Amino acid sequence: MMNIKNEVRNVLTIIELEARRLRHDYTDIAVRAIQPIVWLLVFGTVFSKNRVIDTGGYSYLSFVAPGILAQAVLFVAIFFGIMLVWDRDSGNLAKLLVAPASRFSLVIGKCFSASVRAIAQAVVVISLILMLSLFVTDISLSNNPVYILLTLPVVVLIAAVAASISILFATIFRTRERVMGFGQLLTLPLFFTSSALYPIEIMPWYLQWMAKVNPLTYGVDLLRGLMLTGDLSNALLDVGVLLGFLAVMSLACTALFRRMME
């Protein structure tokens, strides 16, 4: 029978696989770092100048920087469902599926594989934001290095949650084209209905409602607390919601995983 120790080792092995993939080719991370910076410089600067959004005493650029980090993480992780379909089509997934690992540890392993890539991405994006903050007076970040380091475990969690959503999509829609299409359809609403770009308080009621069920909101709240405001009063709730979301999603993925191979 299966045992916990084996399952944990399987999860770690699947994560190791991703880390090794990344080590051989990190151009993806470099290319993806461009987009957040463009967002920050163009979008952020425009809004900053016009002061259309009330961000409670912080410059808009400072306010939006954690949101942009969350976006970068989201975009990396959402890709994982597509990658899973890709792995299935290529025969790579079969190799994992015939190994004596439970489907659940496979799903969890894949979710946290996304975290591996997301951490690499986050380190690049945070460094760039820190560098910008030296030159652009409108960006000011927490000067507590511990808080900045603590963003990394948060990134791990956000990535795992986003990956679990996209893996669920992969098990439901199954073909590469559909998963890619629906994945894109999912990414933007997730991003725009979270608190990444504007505070929840200024949203119309229906958007507020969507923001509240959107896991990214809780991730952004954590990131913003750590990177900007230092206010971590909601941290426990945020982490709880993210973990709960991950648990539900990965169980759903496990239940539906068989569909992927049919």
Place this chain on the structure above:
Amino acid sequence: MPAIEVSNLRKRYGKGVLAVDGVSFGIDDGEIFGLLGPNGAGKTTIIKVMTTLLTATEGRVTIFGNERPRNDYEIRNLIGYVPQDVSSDAALTGYENLLISAKLYGRGGKDARRVSEDVLRQLSLWDAKDRVAKTYSGGMIRKLEIGQAMVHDPKILFLDEPTIGLDPVARKQVWAFIRELKERTKMTVIITTHYMEEADHLCDRIAIMSIGKIATIGTPAELKASVSQGAIILGVKGTPPLIPNSRQENGSLVIPATNPARELPGYIDLLRANGCEILSANIRETTLEDAFVKYAGTRIEEMDQWSSVRKMRRVARRMA
């Protein structure tokens, strides 16, 4: 105990194709069992059911007494599987591919490293171990994949078209490697292929499939014997003596023979003794292909070329 027992297996994909339509067979421990059949016959589907990747729509599958799907976990520990599609990770080195496989089968860090190194030496891939797999030749990749499926000393190895898309030399190497592996480990091997000659030389028993059903099962010799006999074809000047069952065909004398190569000298002597001159001598052995054509009902070359092209392209695309 038989290695594999399959009874009355049916597999329907979704609500559509009935890919496997009531198949039963048993495979003994230590056998090399060949699964032949034209494209779409259902070979891969059967293998995927046996390797726990697909659930059967109907029927019973047991692997060394472990029943699917109840004992899938035990089954996975007993089997190694090399899929039809390339399954090594193109972005990792050969060594890393093996290392990850070893860890997935529960080997710890040090043990995993040792096994990976051993396998690399056995496969003669040692010199290429630190190159990423996408730079490997087709033959090297196939060997690596077989190695990956072997890190846990499985009792049964499933190979789905292990030589597809390989040049003749690489193909021979892979088959020699499989045979050697079998000799050394005494494991059971289930193999699908479109190369009749190789199936003939390698397999202890063969099942020929046709559209979701098994048309016949037997040793290569039995299958060949069940179709037409071989023949001796002689160009003869003069009047030959009466030979039972012989006939004239396009100006040649055709004599049916079970073992044409052995019987040829005798007939030459006989004809010469009767004052005939032999102008030419040919033999026609029965090949497994004759059996395949009879039972599967299609000529394999037409099918095979197209499928090879399709698969090689798929492989090439992935490696790019």
